[in-house]
Amino acid sequence: MVAYRYLGHSGLKITEITYGNWITHGSQVENDTAVQTVHAALDLGITSFDTADVYANTAAESVLGAALKGLRRESLEIFTKVYWPIGPKGANDAGLSRKHIHDAIHGSLRRLGTDYVDLYQAHRFDYETPLEETMQTFADLVRQGKVLYIGVSEWTAPQLRAGHALAKELGIQLVSNQPQYSGLWRVIEEEVVPTSRDLGISQIVWSPLAQGVLTGKYLPGAPLPAGSRAADERTGVRPRIEDFMTDEILTAVQKLRPIAEESGLSIAQLALAWVLHNDNVAATIVGASRPEQLAETVKASDVTLGDDQVAAIDEALLPVAVTDPALTYEISSKTRPAARGPEARQPVPQTA
Template sequence: MDFRHLGRSGLIVSRLSYGNWLTRGGPGGEEAEHACVHAALDAGITTFDTADVYADTRAEESLGRALKGERREGLEILTKVFAPTGPGRNDLGLSRKHIRESIDLSLRRLGMEYVDVYQAHRYDPATPLEETMEALADVVHSGKAHYIGVCEWSPDQLRRGHALARELRVPLISDQVQYSALWRVPETGVTSVCAELGVGQIAWSPLAQGVLTGKYPPGGGPWPAGSRATAVNDGSELLSCWLNDEVLSRVERLRPLAAEAGLPLARLALAWVLHQPQVSTAVLGASRPAQITENAGAAGVRLDDDLVAAVNAVLDPVVTRTAPEPAGPVDPDWRLA
């Protein structure tokens, strides 16, 4: 496993990290989840990403149990706050109340005294940014987190948040973004701001929900049993824009490039993400330990510029560069409805 600093901070993370968004609550239950966590550890992965909302708060509990007995100082644990974790109007968002309560609940579920990076899972238009950043600073100053990060913030939101973090003397070191050879939205502004500010990018869905593994052949299915395309979960809807012949036939055209490089298709796709200079770590999910073991090899792959250019040329007609307008509320008072 290779390692890199997270942005310009002193925190070192494994180039591939393990995330338990969709892996918790699968058909194998907690036993399968724990097997995947231990496969990640065996592969040299030390960075683990979760969130309070995953699996209705059970993902943090499962991850904490899987890591029990491991040397805490040898791990980097990341979790998040924002999404609803209860029925009340204050059980979501980035208010001081929700942040202060959520960090304590997350630590209790994880069975840990602190997390390494506490991330704002999305931007909250209903709360003044100053309130959010002051509450996150309190989390760091109280010793419950070492650093703070954000997820899917716009360039302007990231700039303003980073400036406030500096005023409050807390390190905002990461931005978690959806990023893959098919989803290039961060390149339209976020990546350059991260580079300017010294913020490291944590890439989620680096395999485009499995599309870049080649498991979904063109022709309209049927899709592999047990795959995310057939599951009813939070990940299936992300696949909808890619499960068409135009995209899938382009992915098939990557196979000769991967074969020439001596790589499985999934490793090529992961190595493509890790080739991007602003990406500090890419988050892997898995339903089976073998997937972790196989894909972890991408951390040591070095792609030459010609191969990267060839991948880009094949996929260019089907790459997503502009995110669709958010379906969620934009009214600052949306929680009062």
């Protein structure tokens, strides 16, 4: 069964393999299959589920809510997020203003079919809203019982310090950050992780397999496998995959194969275990388009890597990994991504 870890400096435990539905539910996967996959996750011991209102333009939350309907709410940990524009995408349909957070949480609760979420996350930093306004609104939601804990996603180290200080002043807990993190994308290691350790904030990481590149299924100089994410233009994430699809990177990933085989693991399991080796990581988010995929994924929860294995993985990947901490400052837009007009009513692919 999947192991649990504490989330930040709190008493909340979450499963270190957390199920996420960014590009699957409501878009890539039929609803019946999505429900079956959620139930497979539960059977394997996953009780933590991560979503966001923007995923499939709110459809992902609705699918997850339907899949969890009738289950004992106290046995689940449900996370969602606010920031990106949804609906008609007007002037106040994005960001972290009191108005947008108020509207967003009630929409999320309705779609998820629950009275509260365990973790409510600021999906990006909002430069257009005073941080005091955002944190005060989060504090009000905690006191109303609609949110239990507060988290953020892709915040810089100074932003984490400022948010944590305000949260403490308001008597609430900022317990998590949700960044991209993998053996190939390591920009949080130099500043964000040390700051988070100091503050008692955990990482709940997304894209631990670098959009599937760290499964080892993409080979240098070979055609893209049929049905793979890199070959699928519908998901809206193909450009991000292409960043990792250089021959240099793909060759480096293949160096993991003997390390994995010696450990009795797949390359994907090895890559997930590497992420979980970081003691500041409370959970790694995984997705699945079919129930049977999860049975192999969750085996990474039973793996403890030795120092020699970690060193061998780093020797293979670090020369091609992205490590510049300055990139964390470029992730959140300096202006809200809101738009008007009929074209804005179409779902816009977003990052996790």
